[in-house]
Amino acid sequence: MIENFLSSSFIYWLIAILLLLGIFGILECNNLMKKLMAMNVMQVAVIIFFLVLAQKSHATLPVMFNGDVNIDNYVNPLPHALMLTAIVVSLSTTGVALALLMRIQKRYEAIEEDDVLRRMNK
Amino acid sequence: MGPEVLIDYRPLWAVLISLVAAVLILFSDRNPNLRESWTILAAIGKVAIIYSMLPLVLSGHVLEVAPLHIADGITLQLRADTAGMLFAALSSVLWLVTSIYSIGYMRGHNETHQTGYFAAFAVCLSATIGIALSANLLTFIIFYEILTIATYPLVIHSRNEEAKRSGRKYLAYTLIAGQLFLVAIIWTYILVGHGDFQAGGFLSMDYASPGVLRFIFLLMILGTAVKAGVMPLHGWLPDAMVAPTPVSALLHAVAVVKAGAFGVVRVIGYVFGPDLLSQLGVAEILAWVAAFTIIVSSLIAIRQDNLKRRLAFSTIGQLSYVVLGVSLLTPLGILGGMFHIIAHAFMKITLFFCAGAITVTTHETEISQMQGIGKRMPFTLGAFTIASLGIAGTPFIVGFISKWNIALGALESGQGLFVAVLIASALLATSYLIPVAYMGFFKKSDKFTKYGEARKDMLIPIMITAAVSIVLGIFPNFGAGFYKLAVMSAESITNSIHLIGGGW
């Protein structure tokens, strides 16, 4: 029973928890840097979700092996390809966010949201 | 068997000419003489175009043009039918007269923002002619809303706090009404599939339940009656009198409020039709509301000391004559109501012109300050007296014909009580207008001892409109065949053929 749960839907629960943790972090953290990290956690959750979709037991790399054309023996390569793109997107988002954060830090000398807002409205 | 339809672009030109003039006026900001000549040229052109269509319409033709599709399956359609021509001919003539008067007033009063004033005025006239000649509900509301917006700059002309407050009030009333009207119109399109005005109405019990039809009628009347100042929707009208007097004269005695009254005519006569309304039983309620307005507004008018405000309340009452006449649903009632659009326009514009002339010449606005003014401005006050008598319903002045017909219409429908209302109102009108003339002529004062009339370009329009009020009272078909147009409209709405001559 528990083994069954662990092997089938457990990973999806983990992903859901990871995703919610990420969103919670974005909404709740006061530190802008922590918010950014929480955002990355959320994105990782989505990426893992796709990779899990592609997973099959007893399958191998999607490279033709010994002339075997039975697709059941290969994992689905498409989600991996998609996630490469998604990782690039995530990377550039993080890059832009860090650049913005540096500007904020330089101008307001703070990355705590309260401090930034206080100094902004002064 | 309907009238013969001709495809003709003249209705379109009649609408566009003053729009073009508005643009030209805006561009001749630096040269007042050139600017004013655009106004006069456009006014003459408009009159010429409309009167060139008149013989055709009087001989039973209808001129139509559909220049543009404006929404899925609906065209912007203009149609010169009898009722439309009645209103269009009236507004175009009065625009010409008012333009001459305006120039005198604005210069005599050293008003600012004159360019914007004349441009907005021209746009208003385009919208008014558009309302008169629109052939379907969507076209009607487009011009109706344009009129609302174009009047706004005129109401707030003096740019002070009071004007701003009046402007807000005006917009609040008219925009809300316009939205309700829009909903009713769209609803009608959904029910019927079109919104083409048709003499005798195009709605019927087949399209919807009586409850729905009553509700649509309520929305449409709310939409139109606001502009017509029917109580309790009149609040904006007295306040809007802060505008310059020519604006009050043309727009608040002729174009805007009459567009509302004309809207009521269109809704009752051309959308619902007397048959359906008598089945629904809603017109009678409207008639009572109008009767109420007539009496109450007259009572309020007596208490006003500011001349323009007194005239404003008089306007509210007189407009309800139109509403009352039309909502009687009898041929003579409709005839009387429609002719009252004409009658009231000439009389009230004379009164407003006089008020403006007095203000410009003597800077007096309160009635109590005008004692003995007849010595100084006898012609102006003479015209004022004629128009006052007309409003009160004296025979041989134009107001009598319409009131006579409305009274006959009331008898025809078996609602004799309205005759009592009419008589009471006539007495009230006598008591709030005639004293002004009386005080002006017979009270002695040391303030006005020397003769000093208004400027020529103000006095001449006054004389013209006063004279027309008398001439129309004796020959109601003078000039544009107004009476015949009203008769023909009433005939086509009620589908009766023995009206020629009518009650006159």
Add this chain to the structure above:
Amino acid sequence: MREQLPALIVVVPLLAALLSLFVSYISKILARWVAIAALLVAHLSAIGALVLVLREGAPWHYHFGAWEPPWGIEYVIDPLGGAMAVLISFVSLFVAIYSGGFSREFNWLKTGGYYTLFLLLTTGLLGMVVTGDVFNLYVFLEISSLAGYALIAFGGNRGTVAAFRYLLVGTIGASFYLLGIGYLYAITGSLNMVDLAELLPPLMTSPVFLMTVVMFIVGFGIKMAMFPLHGWQPDAYSYAHPAAAPLIAGVMGKVPAYAAIRYFFFIFAPTSLVVSKALTVMGWLAALGIIIGSIMAIAQKDFRRMLAYSSVAQIGYIVVGMAIGNMYGLIGAILHIVNHAFMKSTLFLVAGGVKWRTGENNIEKYAALCGKMPLTMAAFAVCALSMVGIPPTAGFFSKWYLILGAIEADLWIYIVVIVLSSLLNAIYFFRVIENIYMKERIEVREIRTSKPLELPLNMLVPIVVLGLGILVLGIFNESIVTQILQYAIPGGGF
């Protein structure tokens, strides 16, 4: 060349984006012209593609690199996508011309960076409307968003903070959309829109599908600032760089709305229980958003903030059109996307013009600007009337179709909301009009002057063109509806 039109729409701005940064090192003016030329090519390609599609009477499936779907990515131009591409490239072109007034004062790096980001934003938006692949749509969504964040940060210090917040929230939205794609892929095994539309109907009752719909609502809801997910939007719109704000406020929020229409009405069947319930919920939220957005707009003192809240309300119109869901409702929604893109862009162009001259955003400081900037203020007046919905401006007709649809569908509450919202619009726009035309002239310090016109020609022309566009859209709305939009709705013959 003609066969490659769909690719040109996206590829030309993309290449120009890379190019303009380098060109800017040589000449700032040249960089600007590269951007304008690229947008012009994209605009002409979009028009050409749309005309060809309408003439053919069938959507245009363009296979990138000749890879057949579902292996390759395909671009699909149908009347809806084509019309949106024409709209986006048109507005973008004129905003690029307008940016000249501001970019003159940038150094080479800032100029190049600005036009690169601007073109990337346009590329992303254009890509979203022409692509036929759901994952590709995600990529373009992120391209446009990233460029958008940067352009908002361009607006200064407050802009940077607004951009950072928008980045966080926007990424949540994008992630939700990506999750939705994951679900769709899990149950169908396809990412191609046409394919999905065929595979999905039997699966519409599954709980996974329900999750997808919820994910999409949240994802697109955040991106188009639908109430109550609009928290990021007022700051972002008001603090964005004034040169780019017209594009960001006018078009960027509309494209996710387009995507939502694409999903709910073309890929999913709107008649299925889940989708119709979802649309009803969205409709209620939108109705609430219309009222609250309008009331918030009345409370604002900053002109751009007022416009931003008004956008929350106007997006509500589009969603209400979707929730009505019949032919007229959808036409109203799509027409309002077009109309509102014109209106909001023009309003932000005006706001930018005033800021360019006086550096002011406060409505009070607009007092008696009519004397100084007559044409700009006339454009504003036209926009204001259109926002209120006075005929014959464009805004009247979107309202017309929405009410037509609502009456036909017996959804009276939406009519009440639309009518009420028009009146609320009247309150806050006439307040500005009163300020402009009726107040005593106050002394406003001018930070820049312009002779002989009120603004430099390259700023004035876009304002006038888009302002006139509102009238043109209004007067000729019937031909737009019958020639294009009628085919752009499901069952419209395409």
